[in-house]
Amino acid sequence: MTAILAVRDLHVAIGRRGHAANVLRGASVDVEPGEVRGLVGESGAGKSMLGRAILGLLPANAVITAGTIAFEGRDLLAMPEPERRKLLGRRIALIPQDPMTSLNPVRRVGAQIAAVLSHHLGLSKRQARARAGELLAEVAIREPGRVLDLYPHEISGGMRQRVLIAMAFACNPSLIIADEPTTALDVTVQRQVLQLVERLRQSHGAAILFVTHDLGVVAKICRTMTVLHAGRVLEDGMTADVLARPRHPYTRALLAATPRADRPAEALRPVPPALIESLWSEAHRLDRLADAGLPS
Structure with a gap:
């Protein structure tokens, strides 16, 4: 191979x-x-x-x-x-080591995932947000619609790492x-x-x-x-x-x-x-x- x-x-x-x-x-x-x-x-x-x-x-x-x-x-x-x-x-994507320093502390979780989707796939703002919610659900985050509107410091370390994994596979x-x-x-x-x-x-x-x-x-x-x-x-x-x-x-x-x-x-x-x-x-x-x- x-x-x-x-x-x-x-x-x-x-x-x-x-x-x-x-x-x-x-x-x-x-x-x-x-x-x-x-x-x-x-x-x-x-x-x-x-x-x-x-x-x-x-x-x-x-x-x-x-x-x-x-x-x-x-x-x-x-x-x-x-x-x-x-x-x-x-x-080629990256899952970094430290989710607290890898996520932007002043941007909501959903906006950060949506930015990746809009930049690389050309999705509209509404499409990107909807897909971001689907990705959070895919990485087993409960209440993805609510988490989209949270800041990184408002979620646990394990959830932050799941967000980075969602972004990597997006x-x-x-x-x-x-x-x-x-x-x-x-x-x-x-x-x-x-x-x-x-x-x-x-x-x-x-x-x-x-x-x-x-x-x-x-x-x-x-x-x-x-x-x-x-x-x-x-x-x-x-x-x-x-x-x-x-x-x-x-x-x-x-x-x-x-x-x-x-x-x-x-x-x-x-x-x-x-x-x-x-x-x-x-x-x-x-x-x-x-x-x-x-x-x-």
């Missing part, structure tokens, strides 16, 4: 105090149509930066120095900016970048949101790149997974295979550090500092080779 998203050998650097710090070092990821791929790793691994690069939302001081990002067979990096922007929200995109969408939620609400995302994925047929540091979430909803550290892909494959037979020491260390409900008495083992040090040493070695123009 042809991948709907194909990231190849992507390098991203961030300028800082007169020099560049590499945050992605030759990362490659495929997402097939309709699948959920987990992108996992500890904080600072480069997960969110990879998602931002796909969306074209890198910080102002970040630059892509090498690689390609192909979406539906077209290289996003070679696409004119106005054309690429038309894809965002329409064909235009039936073929790819969604979900950037740790359950991090700010309690365990019960997290489970509800994961079930909701999976139900919507099946009904809409969208592919999802699910960015997370939680291997438990990956095990529940991701068919495939990619393990990232220091901007490098260390392991990639079917989720069941990677979790049952991890090949890389870092993946094995992450699994050993993950609490298991089926083995509550088992002691957790932190990722060994020596392993982290060796991974960073290898990353810096690759940086030096790249700076010298030598192959890795």
Whole structure:
């Protein structure tokens, strides 16, 4: 099957105090149509930066120095900016991490969803509001007509996340970048949101790149997974295979550090500092080779 998203050998650097710090070092990821791929790793691994690069939302001081990002067979990096922007929200959507900072606090919920529909689908104000109500009902928000007229601070965190999910699926995109969408939620609400995302994925047929540091979430909803550290892909494959037979020491260390409900008495083992040090040493070695123009 042809991948709907194909990231190849992507390098991203961030300028800082007169020099560049590499945050992605030759990362490659495929997402097939309709699948959920987990992108996992500890904080600072480069997960969110990879998602931002796909969306074209890198910080102002970040630059892509090498690689390609192909979406539906077209290289996003070679696409004119106005054309690429038309894809965002329409064909490629984002479920961000923090709903409180992602929603406009001075605009009503319904107006924010309607703005997406009007901009991308050309719906009239009345049509957009009606469709916004339908979307809220689709994400299991009670009394959607009432919620449309509320401000973000007047609804719970779980409801705000559902609003963002409704906005992401509003235009039936073929790819969604979900950037740790359950991090700010309690365990019960997290489970509800994961079930909701999976139900919507099946009904809409969208592919999802699910960015997370939680291997438990990956095990529940991701068919495939990619393990990232220091901007490098260390392991990639079917989720069941990677979790049952991890090949890389870092993946094995992450699994050993993950609490298991089926083995509550088992002691957790932190990722060994020596392993982290060796991974960073290898990353810096690759940086030096790249700076010298030598192959890795």
